[in-house]
Amino acid sequence: MEPKFYNKEQHLINLEDIDRDALSVIQTLRAAGHKAYLVGGCVRDLLLKHTPKDFDISTSALPEEIKPLFSRCFLVGRRFRLAHVQFGRKTIEVSTFRQGDPEDESLIVSDNLWGNEEDDVMRRDFTINGLFYDPVQEIIIDYVNGIDDAKKCYLRSIGNSFIRFKQDPVRMIRLLKFRARFGLEIDPEAINALFECRTEILKSAKPRILEEILRMLESGSSHSFIKLLANHGILEILLPTISNFLEKKEGSEIYSFLEEIDRMIVIEHKTKIPRAILLSALIFPLLQRHIHLLHQKRTKPMHLGEIQEEVFFIIHEAFAPFLFIPRKITGQLISILTSQYRFVPIAKKKYIPIRIPRIADFHLALDFFKLRTQIEPGLQKLFEEWNYYWKKKQKRTRST
Numbered sequence: 001m002e003p004k005f006y007n008k009e010q011h012l013i014n015l016e017d018i019d020r021d022a023l024s025v026i027q028t029l030r031a032a033g034h035k036a037y038l039v040g041g042c043v044r045d046l047l048l049k050h051t052p053k054d055f056d057i058s059t060s061a062l063p064e065e066i067k068p069l070f071s072r073c074f075l076v077g078r079r080f081r082l083a084h085v086q087f088g089r090k091t092i093e094v095s096t097f098r099q100g101d102p103e104d105e106s107l108i109v110s111d112n113l114w115g116n117e118e119d120d121v122m123r124r125d126f127t128i129n130g131l132f133y134d135p136v137q138e139i140i141i142d143y144v145n146g147i148d149d150a151k152k153c154y155l156r157s158i159g160n161s162f163i164r165f166k167q168d169p170v171r172m173i174r175l176l177k178f179r180a181r182f183g184l185e186i187d188p189e190a191i192n193a194l195f196e197c198r199t200e201i202l203k204s205a206k207p208r209i210l211e212e213i214l215r216m217l218e219s220g221s222s223h224s225f226i227k228l229l230a231n232h233g234i235l236e237i238l239l240p241t242i243s244n245f246l247e248k249k250e251g252s253e254i255y256s257f258l259e260e261i262d263r264m265i266v267i268e269h270k271t272k273i274p275r276a277i278l279l280s281a282l283i284f285p286l287l288q289r290h291i292h293l294l295h296q297k298r299t300k301p302m303h304l305g306e307i308q309e310e311v312f313f314i315i316h317e318a319f320a321p322f323l324f325i326p327r328k329i330t331g332q333l334i335s336i337l338t339s340q341y342r343f344v345p346i347a348k349k350k351y352i353p354i355r356i357p358r359i360a361d362f363h364l365a366l367d368f369f370k371l372r373t374q375i376e377p378g379l380q381k382l383f384e385e386w387n388y389y390w391k392k393k394q395k396r397t398r399s400t
Contacts, residue, residue: 058095107168173213
């Protein structure tokens with residue numbers, strides 16, 4: 001297939017918007033005699049006038065040829081072998097041109113068959129992600145009419161959608177992710193393939209699914225993304241407990257939390273919200289209903305130890321069918337959610353002086369309580385009291 005070439009007057013990408021370290025990686029690879037381009041999401045984002053989160057590079061160099069060229073370079077991955085070139089805390093991901101059979105619908109379990117530029121494009125997911133950008137000549141290289149689809153804000157699979165989704169079911173989540181983030185119109189064939197292939201998602205690696213969901217919770221488009229997962233039958237497969245809860249009247253509370261998180265990220269530019277807080281927003285309304293129902297059946301109020309046991313149960317119930325939450329985040333979830341009943345006890349009590357507990361993740365619990373005040377303004381005064389004593393304790397700790 002002959003590619004099309006677009007110069008800077010046609011694609012309007014400004015070289016100043018590209019990460020300097022990514023450009024230096026390309027220069028180093030080319031100086032060593034290899035081809036190297038920016039590829040994928042960063043090119044797409046620049047075309048759509050969004051700020052890229054990452055700048056990925058695709059090259060003709062093999063991973064073992066990349067590593068010696070950089071002082072801090074690490075080879076990672078088994079299923080998908082690539083190089084991470086580090087600049088301080090920043091990582092530039094460098095992948096070797098790959099090839100695959102676009103007509104084979106077998107699940108991809110290894111993706112380390114090297115190829116050329118065209119091979120590499122044809123194994124990618126969507127046309128808007130199949131573009132190379134050459135920063136030296138400032139041209140875009142397009143094998144799949146991705147430029148036209150980007151201009152039309154159109155999301156189309158590279159090749160047959162049914163086959164591509166069976167090869168890598170995570171592409172179905174990515175389809176809805178791009179719809180949520182950019183408001184792109186989805187090709188009808190891709191929608192039909194999604195409905196037909198949606199149960200294939202269970203064949204995907206659990207860590208990949210979790211990472212895609214977490215990244216979307218961090219994206220500023222979590223509300224529309226979760227709603228799209230629910231509307232297209234993916235959520236009921238991955239997270240049936242949360243999916244069922246969203247169909248109830250109380251389920252709207254989850255969307256309220258997600259809308260507030262999106263507002264914080266987009267309007268307040270809070271891009272470092274801890275993942276445990278994001279996951280807490282998904283299951284706190286479900287926990288609230290569960291605790292309320294238990295409380296109605298009891299003659300005595302539940303103490304925090306009992307509540308902690310129910311928190312663990314809800315975390316397992318909500319995520320365990322498919323997703324495995326890392327131990328550290330699970331511990332933070334338990335601390336965050338249990339502490340909400342320290343702030344707001346189940347049973348009304350006479351005033352008890354506020355005592356800040358010695359809990360490592362208490363600040364996360366307080367941050368989530370602050371998030372709750374945006375959903376329930378009546379909690380604002382109580383949050384301010386807890387926050388006052390928390391800051392007071394922190395100040396006293398620093399002075400000793």
